[in-house]
Amino acid sequence: MMATAGAREDIGVSFLDAQLLVDCKNLLGEGVQWHPRRRRLFWTDIKGQALWSCDEVGGNLKTKALDAPLCSFAFCDDGRMLGAFADGLAWLDPITGQRRLFEDYQTEAVGVRMNDGGVDRQGRFVVGGIDEAERKPITPVWSVDRGRVRVVIDDVAIANSIAFSPDGRVMYFTDTVEGEIRAYDYNPATGTPSKRRSFVSLGEGEGKPDGSTVDVEGGLWNARFGGGAVARYLPDGTLDTIIRVPVPNVTSCALGGPTMRRLFITTAQIEMTPAMLDANPQAGGLYVVDVPVRGIQQVSYKR
Template identity: 35%
Template structure:
């Protein structure tokens, strides 16, 4: 079944969709639009909270609210999306770095990576945040993306978008240690297809779904790295996937329109919108950030 428009929002850079099982609502960010969106599919209700700076990622928070990654660092947000407390500064040069993709791990820590905006120096990193502070898990990156965990929490997936690569790590939920980095998948760009792995999610069978930025499609990979399926998206630049809806059997996909050509937007006028399609295999509920971990 094809992906269709779930919310015709035309975000500049829609990203990080997160499904709240308790509230049956989808939250996502518009990075360059500096906004946090809340969408309730059953009623069609849609609300937007304006942010003071670029917001790259969010995670649900135990007891309500969110943890979020901004250009300046990691912050706690209240249930309405208002900033409360800065947890950690972005340790990189904030003139050329901001937090990008992130996800809460099975124990309640937050993993979030940065983007090296010039994309020429490999200065981005993937970090882990818990009560001990910020710790580096991976470096030498251009755009940290695609953080997701296997159903048992013992495999961490992570991509570096401009290098067309997805990596797999052995992950210890008890300590937050990521070891044994191995190549999971490498996409092969061509002159007509620059699709590269952006945001991702894992389903209940342990399969990894990734959005291909500038690829106009999403992919599903088996746990052993075999490509199982591709689904076209009505936008050239899908950015991230997540599972939501009843039984977590709806796949949602955010997308981008910022910086795209007039010709591309003419061909894909709904770029920036939120898309969805039903899936046979459900997703996994999102973990919640626990400041005490």
């Protein structure tokens, strides 16, 4: 009952419609991930300073208030999370909400915080930042490898779309203000991206690229902030599928559920006027659509 309407074909592109799963009204829903062992979905409301979770049909909904904005996170095998908070990296207990900060993130810079992150196939957490104040390219992207932090990309305004190909040899990334998703060769042994190239650029009216996930066929699913959609691109950059989301600010997506064929989609209320919010009362909700391709099981951060 939570699945989509049927698909249609239009110049080779499939269209599906997402449906509301949880009317959570997040200010900035982000970082959605499926935890296969717990059989639960987790996501964060960055501006609402809360960690949310539910089962695959939106039931057993839980929310945990946090003492700082949680921007993205990685699961750990011991039940904790590695959290990228606004002020830095911390170990987070998702049950109690308690955290222990261990690495500050540019605390001297006004308006700068951590942002999107993703775990590579070897268990490193790759995470970037955002200059919320001026959208200037002044933040680094970190690779967190067994507690060791190093910079792998520099001079970024808004880090997003951090995801990895099934074999772990391609890393996807965007500086959202540029409107372009990049691809890099990625060395699984060292966790080093190289040979930057353009993967896809969004056109006028399509929104800006936000969070992404990759499926077993190597398709990249990318949320379009301001574009009311999630787009799937084939490994060669060809547009394959559009998921229409009935609110404009689409922020992140993840494949999960028992069959790994449910695409969960977070949205946001930020950057919407009162008139826009009146016209989109379910903005900030969690959406879902069933798709014909499986996701890849989330890798835990290796401590």
